[in-house]
Amino acid sequence: MSSPTPNVYVISGASRGIGFAITSILAQRDNVLIFAGARDLKSTQLNELALKSGGKVVPVKLESTSVEDAAALAKVVEEKAGKVDYVLAVAGISQSTDPIAQVPLDDVRRHFEVNTIGPLVLFQSLLALLTKSSAPHFIVVSTIAGSIASMPQFLFPVSSYAISKTAVNSAVVRIAVEHPDLDAFVCHPGVVSSDMIKEYVAKTGTALSDFESMGMITPEESAASLVKLFDGAKKETHSGKFFNVDGTFLPW
Numbered sequence: 195m196s197s198p199t200p201n202v203y204v205i206s207g208a209s210r211g212i213g214f215a216i217t218s219i220l221a222q223r224d225n226v227l228i229f230a231g232a233r234d235l236k237s238t239q240l241n242e243l244a245l246k247s248g249g250k251v252v253p254v255k256l257e258s259t260s261v262e263d264a265a266a267l268a269k270v271v272e273e274k275a276g277k278v279d280y281v282l283a284v285a286g287i288s289q290s291t292d293p294i295a296q297v298p299l300d301d302v303r304r305h306f307e308v309n310t311i312g313p314l315v316l317f318q319s320l321l322a323l324l325t326k327s328s329a330p331h332f333i334v335v336s337t338i339a340g341s342i343a344s345m346p347q348f349l350f351p352v353s354s355y356a357i358s359k360t361a362v363n364s365a366v367v368r369i370a371v372e373h374p375d376l377d378a379f380v381c382h383p384g385v386v387s388s389d390m391i392k393e394y395v396a397k398t399g400t401a402l403s404d405f406e407s408m409g410m411i412t413p414e415e416s417a418a419s420l421v422k423l424f425d426g427a428k429k430e431t432h433s434g435k436f437f438n439v440d441g442t443f444l445p446w
């Protein structure tokens with residue numbers, strides 16, 4: 195008897211943090227094929243995971259700002275799988291620590307390039323392969339910091355990050371509106387003890403306890419909840435929406 199067609203995933207930012215943790219969880223499943231995007235293919239932990247996975251994890255070079263990388267990725271996916279079921283845009287940066295009055299404009303542009311245009315490039319490159327899936331999903335890991343409604347409660351001076359994530363939220367809703375056959379949504383992964391938070395703490399002197407008091411979780415805990423969210427996602431119930439890591443709705 196032939197084995198069923200695998201579930202095919204493309205994940206950006208799979209080298210470390212939440213993206214690596216999601217890739218690790220999915221790699222434990224039978225019948226999956228995971229194209230794990232990393233801008234530096236020398237990432238040791240991703241290569242080790244690929245080796246252990248027996249061919250289920252395929253590391254692919256993917257710099258978020260590169261249209262060429264995304265086109266080359268689409269070609270590899272086409273050749274090896276002929277479709278994609280889940281595109282998970284996880285790669286992102288949060289490097290701004292300036293209040294909006296002083297934020298360097300190049301800092302804003304860089305955050306837009308990676309956090310907003312990066313997922314859009316991925317969508318445009320993989321749309322044809324998504325349409326080959328019987329249940330296609332395009333999911334962006336955004337942040338509550340990009341929620342306009344929640345911004346008054348989020349006082350860290352991360353202006354470039356926040357506005358670039360608000361913009362990607364908007365892009366994903368446009369995708370949902372213009373592609374009703376697709377399940378397209380954004381999610382917040384929780385406050386996660388990845389390098390992103392550690393670097394912010396080191397750069398700004400913010401106490402780690404400020405994040406701990408917000409219910410900080412590990413990348414592995416975040417990924418476990420996100421994978422549950424992705425597994426249960428359907429276009430009828432999820433498309434065009436903003437989800438918290440626990441599967442509840444977040445306001446725009």
Ligand SMILES: NC(=O)c1ccc[n+]([C@@H]2O[C@H](COP(=O)([O-])OP(=O)(O)OC[C@H]3O[C@@H](n4cnc5c(N)ncnc54)[C@H](OP(=O)(O)O)[C@@H]3O)[C@@H](O)[C@H]2O)c1
Nearest residue numbers: 207209210211212257258284285286337385386388389390
């Ligand atoms: N940590 C949190 O509390 C938190 C909260 C809300 C939302 N998020 C979101 O969750 C996602 C993952 O963040 P994380 O916490 O796992 O952060 P992280 O540990 O800093 O990992 C960031 C990932 O993005 C990749 N990346 C960064 N710039 C890239 C670029 N130009 N091209 C390709 N890949 C790039 C990194 O690759 P390299 O290894 O090559 O640098 C790495 O794999 C981000 O979108 C972030 O905004 C995180």
